[in-house]
Amino acid sequence: MFDAATLEVLTLSLWVATTAVVVSLPLALAVAWFLARSQWRGKMVVDALVHLPLVMPPVVTGYLLLVGLGRNSLVGGWFADTFGLVFAFKWTGAALAGAIMGFPLLVRPIRLSLEAIDNRVEAAAATLGASPIWVALTVTLPLALPGVIAGLVLAFARALGEFGATITFASNIPGETRTLPIAIYTFIQVPGGESRAAQLIIVSIAVSLTALVASELIARRVKRLQAAP
Amino acid sequence: MxxxxxxxxxxxxxxxxxxxxxxxxxxxxxxxxxxxxxxxxxxxxxxxxxxxxxxxxxxxxxxxxxxxxxxxxxxxxxxxxxxxxxxxxxxxxxxxxxxxxxxxxxxxxxxxxxxxxxxxxxxxxxxxxxxxxxxxxxxxxxxxxxxxxxxxxxxxxxxxxxxxxxxxxxxxxxxxxxxxxxxxxxxxxxxxxxxxxxxxxxxxxxxxxxxxxxxxxxxxxxxxxxxxxxxxxxxAGVLLRAEIIAHWPGDGLTELVCGRQSLFVPHVAHPAGSAITLHVRARDVMLARQRPQDISALNVLEARIEQLVADGDYAVNVHMRVGEQPLEARITRRSAEALVLAPGQTIHAVVKSLALAEQAWERLGGL
The missing domain is CATH 3.40.50.300 (P-loop containing nucleotide triphosphate hydrolases)
Incomplete structure (x- = not known):
């Protein structure tokens, strides 16, 4: 159905987007928890920072990443020397760009579902002998699951469709950083590339739709199981 | 503690x-x-x-x-x-x-x-x-x-x-x-x-x-x-301890014994032999000098008056003993004067079974 080049674009895109959400999930949980539970006034600043990529032009995000994490930059150089992890013009960079652009979409639903949890149920768990960490793992997180799933789907879709920041930070290297939207853009630029572009466009619509429907179904099922007693 | x-x-x-x-x-x-x-x-x-x-x-x-x-x-x-x-x-x-x-x-x-x-x-x-x-x-x-x-x-x-x-x-x-x-x-x-x-x-x-x-x-x-x-x-009232001695399913009543005097209350779902506690409100207790005849109330307990305590303008609280247990009646001062009640007297305390109907039971178990 697809030729090798298309298949390569597809697998690369799915891999980059999956890496982006999986790696950012723990941090997103921590940030969402902090935003939902902390009484600290300065949390507004954290909230603004998290949402910044949502409102800033993606190219600007990509440029800032390039300046901050480029191979010759301080942080980028440290990552390269310490972990052998290079971001600029690598698939890891594409994943990082996708993660940052998807982060606000991942944090927001988790935060909302954490805020909706009745903390009296958590108090009940404490009286049953659960330490705060066990309460979080066995009560809070399971109850926040619909939000986590919604956030994962939204962030995954965002990472999959990320263009501006990716092309600025990681460029357009076939097999390395040429993800779905970048490939579509490239094919449209080339005379006679429309049919291949159309193929990818249909695939991306299908992937997005599937993700949305799946998340809706999972969320509905979880909600039905967890309707407030 | x-x-x-x-x-x-x-x-x-x-x-x-x-x-x-x-x-x-x-x-x-x-x-x-x-x-x-x-x-x-x-x-x-x-x-x-x-x-x-x-x-x-x-x-x-x-x-x-x-x-x-x-x-x-x-x-x-x-x-x-x-x-x-x-x-x-x-x-x-x-x-x-x-x-x-x-x-x-x-x-x-x-x-x-x-x-x-x-x-x-x-x-x-x-x-x-x-x-x-x-x-x-x-x-x-x-x-x-x-x-x-x-x-x-x-x-x-x-x-x-x-x-x-x-x-x-x-x-x-x-x-x-x-x-x-x-x-x-x-x-x-x-x-x-x-x-x-x-x-x-x-x-x-x-x-x-x-x-x-x-x-x-x-x-x-x-x-x-x-x-x-x-x-x-x-x-306000007292807690009266009593023992179940019989059930009267035909009447829907349970018979209790309290200091060798018997008491009837609406059916209690505990077996004979169990001890229960009755909450007897002072205002539900009537007093009579003679054992009343032809009266609808099923419970007439012989008691000894210990103390009369005036309560407000018109009421008197009569503290009594039924055997070893306390009982209390809240009656009008007018009635207390008409009956010439005084400590040491023997008196008949009348309590309707139905006044005990909505009351609290508790099995005492081994206590």
Whole structure:
């Protein structure tokens, strides 16, 4: 159905987007928890920072990443020397760009579902002998699951469709950083590339739709199981 | 001492300043809504840390502001049943029940699980999701969940308050059974006297406006209308202990014996031989010099007058003894003068069976 080049674009895109959400999930949980539970006034600043990529032009995000994490930059150089992890013009960079652009979409639903949890149920768990960490793992997180799933789907879709920041930070290297939207853009630029572009466009619509429907179904099922007693 | 509390805690404008001790197996915490009963319970459970003071549970200090001791809630081994069930919506009934066992040092075995499930009649619900349960079923599961966490003490915070009358009648017998059969120390909170008397007929701590107004035997508490508050002053009276000797199914009555005198009350669902406690309101007791004839009231008790206490402009409280037990009648001064009542006299106290109908029973068990 697809030729090798298309298949390569597809697998690369799915891999980059999956890496982006999986790696950012723990941090997103921590940030969402902090935003939902902390009484600290300065949390507004954290909230603004998290949402910044949502409102800033993606190219600007990509440029800032390039300046901050480029191979010759301080942080980028440290990552390269310490972990052998290079971001600029690598698939890891594409994943990082996708993660940052998807982060606000991942944090927001988790935060909302954490805020909706009745903390009296958590108090009940404490009286049953659960330490705060066990309460979080066995009560809070399971109850926040619909939000986590919604956030994962939204962030995954965002990472999959990320263009501006990716092309600025990681460029357009076939097999390395040429993800779905970048490939579509490239094919449209080339005379006679429309049919291949159309193929990818249909695939991306299908992937997005599937993700949305799946998340809706999972969320509905979880909600039905967890309707407030 | 089973429970010893001496704390000061401010919550906004409200100051809770309570000190009491209790070594009773069931301690009733009584007071109107907003008196601070629930706050007190949260402090005992460790969910709220008071500003000052000391809390001791079963001889173990769990909070001491001076020594800087504050054992967190999850280490206090408290079984807490809240006004609303607060079940875990993501777990089914069985897993809700088993939640506490996860963390308990001594895990309740299979036999204990079975025993609790049977006692609360929740066997058929085990595989259900908690979402589909009725309010009464949820509260029973919550009680089971608390019991199976293997607690050292059980706190019941008005577990019937969120239920309608029918559901309340459904759950109450289970709590009665719990307080009669289980050996666990229980603190039962209520703002309703009838509930309190059914479940905590030995020891009461009364709280009003964040302060303890009474702490002592229930019978003593019940004899003081001023403590009961305006709404429930009419319930002042005595607790009369009696033994079931026979059931009269044809009449729907149960016959009791109290100091060799017999008493009839509407059917009590306990076997002959069990001891129960009757709450006899002073205002429901009539007095007669001669044993009345052709009277509809079934209960006529011979009593000896001990003391007459004027109460207000028109009423007199007559304190009597039936055998060894106290009885009290609240009559008009006019009647007391007409009968020429005086201490030392023998008198006949008349109580309608139906006046005892809505009263509180408690099986005394081995107490």
């Amino acid at each position: 089973t429970l010893s509390v001496d704390i000061t805690h401010r919550q906004g404008d409200f100051t809770l300043e309570c000190a009491f001790e209790s070594d009773a197996r069931v301690t009733g915490l009584f007071g109107p809504s907003g008196a601070g009963k629930s706050s007190l319970l949260r402090i005992i459970a460790g969910l709220v840390r008071p500003d000052l003071g000391r809390v001791e549970l079963a001889g173990r200090c769990v909070f001491d502001s001076r020594a800087g001791v504050h054992v967190p809630a999850h280490r206090r081994r408290i079984g807490y049943v809240f006004q609303r069930a607060r079940l875990f919506a993501h777990l089914n009934v069985r897993h809700n029940l088993g939640y506490g066992a996860w963390f308990a040092r001594e895990k309740p075995g299979r036999a204990r699980f079975r025993q609790v499930v049977d006692m609360l009649d929740i066997g058929p619900l085990l595989n259900r999701r908690v979402t589909g349960l009725s309010g009464g079923e949820q509260q029973r599961v919550a009680i089971g969940r608390a019991l199976l966490s293997n607690p050292a003490m059980l706190l019941l915070d008005e577990p019937l308050a969120s239920l309608d009358v029918a559901r309340r009648q459904e759950v109450l017998p289970y709590i009665e059974r719990l307080s009669a059969e289980s050996e666990l120390p229980i603190v039962f909170v209520s703002h309703q006297l009838d509930e309190l008397l059914r479940l905590a007929n030995r020891r009461v701590v009364a709280v009003r406006d964040g302060r303890v107004t009474f702490s002592g035997p229930t019978a003593e508490f019940l004899a003081q209308p001023s403590l009961l508050g305006a709404e429930q002053a009419g319930d």
